[in-house]
Amino acid sequence: MSRLMWKKAIVLAVAAGTALAVPAPAAASSTKPLPLRGGLTLQIPSTWKVVTKGDWTRVVTGACAKPQGPYFTSGCRSFWVLGPKVIKTGHLGVKPYKAAQPFYPTGDLGACPQNGKYVQVHGKPTAIGYRVIGGDRKAHYRSWPGRCVVDATGEHKFFFTQREWFVPRSGILIVDQWRTPGLAAILKSATWSRT
Template sequence: MRKTAYALAALAGAAMLVTPMVASASTSSASATSASATQILSFRGMNLTIPSSWGVYRDGDRVKVITGACGKPSAGYFTPKCDAFWLFGPKVIKYGHEGFSAYTPERPFYPASDVQRCPFNGKHGQVLGKATVAGLRQVGPGHKAHYRSWFGRCVKYGNGEQTATFDQREWFLPKSKILVVDVWNTPGLAGTLKRATWS
């Protein structure tokens, strides 16, 4: 079973404190109160137009975007039962592989050294396998990301019985030093990244 760390220990210590990020809203006055209202999320020059209902939490070189139910919005990476995706910058990427070596798209983002919890059920562990999809993806004009989708399994700690599966999707922009990680198959995220703008 793959080993992984419980938190980004080299970067965040034992607990991660996050504060809500103020994102600039991008809505017309007619639709300001509608469910289709949007906001602009900016990170390292990349600007994403996301629903205003999504919660955005920034902690230095990390941004957590909560897209649905989340038991612990301020908790760190690997926290189960939190519909969210992450944006990471160079400080996190530097320690993004198992054992805290530097991230590259050849291996999944797994900044840990022990077995981590399943995204859906904290009583089970997770195992990441091979990439099922690999290639380049457009992230706004003039920017291409190394894209990978890694096959993940949730397994019981005692006997390794599989209880669920998931895909860990990653978009890595080496020049911009941005990594986007999503284990919840967030609807519309691929299109949102494709329509990104840059400043």
């Protein structure tokens, strides 16, 4: 290979490397801060939408016909960040939420997350422990298997998983019924203000 060909090859390689490096700043700007109660801030993808009503914050991560719908709205890819007023009645709508029970804010049957024709039921947790949320804080963590069943017969239709991160000291409960990709990493890298 001649010197001229080597120089062209090096110039092309450098140009290609430069072209590949350009998107890096764009990737950094593809997130946005989501400030929450207690000084907690999550860095979420900029395409996610946030709907807040009182102590209920829904983070919409994908297709969702009714982003402002209540907790049991089906077909809305999202997760919830809940505050102390919701936690106070978060078990069956009348008792305080405790990490030992799945978050289920009504005594009635709740619609299945994926399809409102079915109702949801929960089994025993498949994961119990603590997970880091932003540096040195830890959340009570549970992963609950869920089933979507026909109300009248109990016939099983499909499974889902309900993941919960509970930070009692800060009055925060995060509930995810869609196995939201990247959510665990987002929570782990969250930040807390020192106020």
